[in-house]
Amino acid sequence: MSTSRDEVRRALIDCILAVAPEANFSEVRPDRPVRDQLDIDSFDFLTILQHLHEKIGVDVPESDYGKMITLDGSVDYLMRRLSEG
Amino acid sequence: MPSLGADMEDGTFTEWHGAPGQQVARGQVICVVETQKGAIDVEIWQAGTLAKLIAAPGQKIPVGQLMALVATEGEDWKAIAAAAAEPPPRGAPRPERPTSESVPGRAAPAVAPGEAPVAVPATPSRVKISPAARRRAEQLGVDVTTVKPSGMHAAISIADVELAARVAKPPVQPTAAKPPDRQAAMRDAIAAAMSRSKREIPHYYLASGINAERAISWLEKRNEAVPIGERALFAALELKAVALALRETPELNGFYQAGSFRPGAGMHLGVAISLRGGGLVAPALHDVDRMSLADLMVQLKELLRRARSGQLRSSEMSDPTITVTNLGDLGVETVFGVIYPPQVALVGLGRLQMKPWVIDGAIAPGRVLQATLSADHRVSDGMRGARFLVELDRLLQQPEILA
Numbered sequence: 001m002s003t004s005r006d007e008v009r010r011a012l013i014d015c016i017l018a019v020a021p022e023a024n025f026s027e028v029r030p031d032r033p034v035r036d037q038l039d040i041d042s043f044d045f046l047t048i049l050q051h052l053h054e055k056i057g058v059d060v061p062e063s064d065y066g067k068m069i070t071l072d073g074s075v076d077y078l079m080r081r082l083s084e085g
Numbered sequence: 086m087p088s089l090g091a092d093m094e095d096g097t098f099t100e101w102h103g104a105p106g107q108q109v110a111r112g113q114v115i116c117v118v119e120t121q122k123g124a125i126d127v128e129i130w131q132a133g134t135l136a137k138l139i140a141a142p143g144q145k146i147p148v149g150q151l152m153a154l155v156a157t158e159g160e161d162w163k164a165i166a167a168a169a170a171e172p173p174p175r176g177a178p179r180p181e182r183p184t185s186e187s188v189p190g191r192a193a194p195a196v197a198p199g200e201a202p203v204a205v206p207a208t209p210s211r212v213k214i215s216p217a218a219r220r221r222a223e224q225l226g227v228d229v230t231t232v233k234p235s236g237m238h239a240a241i242s243i244a245d246v247e248l249a250a251r252v253a254k255p256p257v258q259p260t261a262a263k264p265p266d267r268q269a270a271m272r273d274a275i276a277a278a279m280s281r282s283k284r285e286i287p288h289y290y291l292a293s294g295i296n297a298e299r300a301i302s303w304l305e306k307r308n309e310a311v312p313i314g315e316r317a318l319f320a321a322l323e324l325k326a327v328a329l330a331l332r333e334t335p336e337l338n339g340f341y342q343a344g345s346f347r348p349g350a351g352m353h354l355g356v357a358i359s360l361r362g363g364g365l366v367a368p369a370l371h372d373v374d375r376m377s378l379a380d381l382m383v384q385l386k387e388l389l390r391r392a393r394s395g396q397l398r399s400s401e402m403s404d405p406t407i408t409v410t411n412l413g414d415l416g417v418e419t420v421f422g423v424i425y426p427p428q429v430a431l432v433g434l435g436r437l438q439m440k441p442w443v444i445d446g447a448i449a450p451g452r453v454l455q456a457t458l459s460a461d462h463r464v465s466d467g468m469r470g471a472r473f474l475v476e477l478d479r480l481l482q483q484p485e486i487l488a
Contacts, residue, residue: 041414
């Protein structure tokens with residue numbers, strides 16, 4: 001079963017909203033570091049990854065945190081991971 | 086009413102979790118109090134039987150005032166309830182301790198009732214008033230020279246100012262227990278505590294760069310081997326190292342009250358947590374030096390969750406023995422904190438930065454942490470403070486000890 005880019009993006013945004021409910025994604029620049037824009041600290045980030053793991057089954061190792069900087073970059077990375085199965 | 090932090094003057098009672106005749110265990114949550122820092126679950130620090138519940142929902146109660154009577158073992162709660170007079174009038178001084186126990190903050194007065202912000206002695210108008218109360222007076226347009234203090238310090242409190250404002254204007258009956266503006270209230274609370282700190286505490290500041298490469302590598306290896314839910318953050322490792330380093334320098338861990346230092350009963354680290362939408366709380370993680378890293382991580386997550394959802398407990402608010410602020414996530418290299426009275430030290434942890442570091446005569450890149458210490462010069466000297474930072478460095482070079 002393949003997951004579309006939009007679905008992955010939606011899932012990621014839902015996971016972010018779970019820790020930062022006030023986040024307004026119409027104002028988030030998808031090509032800029034998302035954590036800076038939404039004041040997401042390392043605890044929030046870990047929580048988001050845990051939600052993401054439950055939701056789409058991708059376990060992001062610490063060594064890949066560098067690929068989860070911007071919203072666009074994160075979606076690219078997650079799509080890649082999903083296609084690898 | 087327990088003092089849930091040095092900056093607390095009063096709390097608004099919300100609800101009881103219990104009824105007269107009910108047995109309570111030490112540490113059990115028996116009621117909820119709304120403070121400037123959110124709703125706090127108040128734990129009782131004495132086992133017994135609830136005899137008489139005096140505080141009523143919506144009532145604003147000064148710190149130190151009686152909220153309930155509790156029968157201890159061997160006492161008849163019905164007799165105590167019957168003997169208890171009407172509740173004392175609002176703002177009255179605390180009555181002599183009855184045969185039964187009132188609801189104390191914590192057995193050890195980590196933050197005693199007398200720790201409410203102390204009055205500024207000589208303001209131009211010669212009015213004794215706390216900074217938070219003065220600000221509130223300005224907001225409400227109350228002339229502070231016309232306000233009578235009600236508390237035990239003979240200083241004007243926020244409650245006095247608000248009372249004066251209500252007398253001046255016809256009262257608007259508050260319908261909910263929530264204060265009208267939580268943000269402003271929290272700002273006032275922080276202002277009062279920090280003003281007092283800078284007025285009373287002669288701070289000294291130390292900083293040291295620590296090569297954290299070894300600790301981080303160790304942590305990364307550890308995290309690779311566990312499921313995502315058990316991953317530990319470097320911040321947790323730092324807390325453990327701080328707690329263990331404090332064993333070397335106990336004079337940084339405790340309280341300065343009534344002109345002398347009292348060491349803390351354990352390493353209860355106040356963890357500075359910024360709240361979404363503004364504000365700051367620093368609730369305690371208890372006995373961090375005795376926790377495994379895995380346990381510490383679980384507790385820390387739980388504390389953060391409750392802090393952000395406004396469900397902290399009274400013991401967490403009242404008894405941190407030192408505060409740790411970690412601004413590393415915000416990208417600053419170094420943070421020099423303001424001590425939270427009556428504590429005597431604050432540890433600041435900055436961002437990890439890749440830097441050249443000399444090891445055995447060769448330059449090697451490494452992630453470097455700027456650790457700082459703000460400490461109370463009435464209690465410790467720079468030599469001892471330096472000792473703490475050296476010990477922190479030593480521990481971070483042996484991360485296995487921190488597991």
